[in-house]
Amino acid sequence: MNNTAMSNAWHHSRRGRGHRHKEQDRPNRERAVEQKAEDSVPRGACMTMCPAFELRQREAQNRLHRFEMLAGTERDRLPCADVSRAVKEYSRPAAGKDSTRASDLRPPSVLLKTVCYLVDDIAASSTFQPWTEVYSFVSDRLRSVRQDMIIQRVSGPDCVAVLEKSVRFLLYASYRLCGQPLQYYDPRINDTHLQESLSWLLESYRDGKHRHQEEFQALSLLYNLGSTHALQHVLELPERIRSSPAVQLALAVSRAHSERNPVRLLRLSQRLDFIQVCAVHRHLLPCRRDLLLLYSHGHSSRNCRYPLQRLARLLSLKDPLAAELCRVCGVSVSGEWVSFSKSSFTEAPSGDLQCRRTHEPVDDEQWNCPAGSVIHGCA
């Protein structure tokens, strides 16, 4: 038989068989569909921290951030962009806007480099002041990094590394900027970003092994102190992670909180490292108030007095600050002595004591902890 005839016959028979592929070839079809779905996931091709298109546009419209300007041109009518320091900004997704152009998306390797730049060269640097502006810039650019990751459905070690640094930065910021005026720092917005990043990070930990998992599970529990959901999550972690020192300490703090033992909680908090304190600090002032509430009821007696110094130690505050907290909560202080009375404690304090003022630990040691080492904590 000559080749042409055979190949013709072959073509015919293939055509005829088309309709039979329905059920038998289901697994093949599924794989083909999956492949097609994978191909439709956008892949970034922008190898710089800021896509060229955006850079030109923002430069022309005078929308560069101070930290992105070429040195010496800041005061010009139209400052020049410094390509090595410009970073893609966050932009809200909108109908009609194509956020999936490869030239505008940064691949995971570039995203990681971007985050390291933001942390090392901007957040940790002491040359950029005020830090509220640093925070505003870095948190926005980190948000854009996360956006690129979502669009490209990045997962795995790169994703985890980016999220870990973001979480440390946001935790540090929540501590350092605590009490700043709302226009410079809004704790609720920071909290939203932090919770998003944390839950994404914890979800990513489900697959594979991750070096810093214990640390971040502990940080998540501390940040969400009192949340049954967060606690239940930790209890369901594998034994290996649950028994790590970081998680055990976080669990002990959590237990002290749920057993309503503020003395124990504050005592355990002394053992936390700096970033852990950043995570838990917003719960400490309410905890101190709770101590005063419990003691107001437990020590309620006209004839009895409690030494201020000892109370200050329990509250882990300096004496004058402890006295002020008492006054704010309706607990009467007279010289070296505190008098507790259940009727005088007030739940709605008049003239609030700002959390910020309680940040200073009694021994001042870590107050000036440099940002870089904190945010980079783990490589």
Added chain:
Amino acid sequence: MAHITLNQYLQQVLEAIDNRDGPFCAEMLSFKHPHVANPRLQLSSPEEKCQQLLEPPYDEMVAAHLRCTFTVSNHDFVEAYKCQTVVVQSFLRAFQAHKEENWALPIMFAVTLDLRIFANNAEQQLQGKGKGNVGDMLEKAADQLMSCFRVCANDNRTGIDDSKRWGMLFLINQLFKIYFKINKLHLCKPLIRAIESSSMKDEYSTAQRVTYRYYVGRKAMFDSDFKPAEECLSFSFTHCHRSCQRNKRLILIYLLPVKMLLGHMPSHQLLKKYDLMQFADVTKAVREGNLLLLNEALVKHETFFIRCGIFLILEKLKIITYRNLFKKVYHLLRTHQLPLDAFLVSLRMMKVEDVDIDEVQCILANLIYMGHIKGYISHQHQKLVVSKQNPFPPLSSVS
């Protein structure tokens, strides 16, 4: 059933619809019924045949059901879920057109139950492949169930015997199961409100009411409302049919911690009867004020307690254990001016090493605040001064 032809099947369905035979029609559409194993009915495209014999939307509903049996035979639960969605949607169209009649309620029960089960299976299948977010399919199923719920709830002009409102509790129980699974308990609240405000709430079948109270009780536990939790779970337990040992045990798992928090310890007999010996050590520890045993018991059966979601509640028993221990100290010393050191010693005897005098004061202050002890602490004299009358009120009267 395993041998009937497609034609025979469709004829039976048609007859059931014409005769308004809800229960039979439900069986013909339920995956509990053996007809789903019949290969003659497992078809990937039965639409034409269905359209020949049945009126819309029944034709679509039955066709989707048959497609579903086909996909289930291939173990493709994701597809099965999609088919079942069509079944429920077409059913709902038919149901809404039934004016002033509720004969189709059994069908609704059958198809919605299968919907939830397939959603569960589909999610498990996707998780096995490493895809899909937990809860996505269940949430979609919940949306469908809510659509059915609305049709039932809005039927308020029909007479009580023909009202579709009789379907509400069943759907609510299905929704509870989903919300508990996806951990969105706050969505239960509007449903609870809907039933509590209904005049029919005590007229539903006992089985449905038992299930309802079980979930409401569990939700109350989660919200730390222990008295209402105890009422609901007790109702559930006593009204649960004797033959449903598995369900009774399930209810007891949640009823026990609540009762213990309110000061009622279960008997050894009860625990043995329902195979819940995990609680035996916990009970003993709390009763004796033995913190060491309590901690040991919680650790020993940790996995079980965590899986059931009661570990955190059992930890709350610690404060009750402290109270029982300190009450013993009070009885031993027979004075109403108790040195704080005595409590510290009692804790040390229970091998609680890392507590100091300040923490003891805090624990006592907490007990006083909660009303478990009537008295006050004098730091200067390092004493707990208790009331001469009833300094340790019974647990059931507190909280």
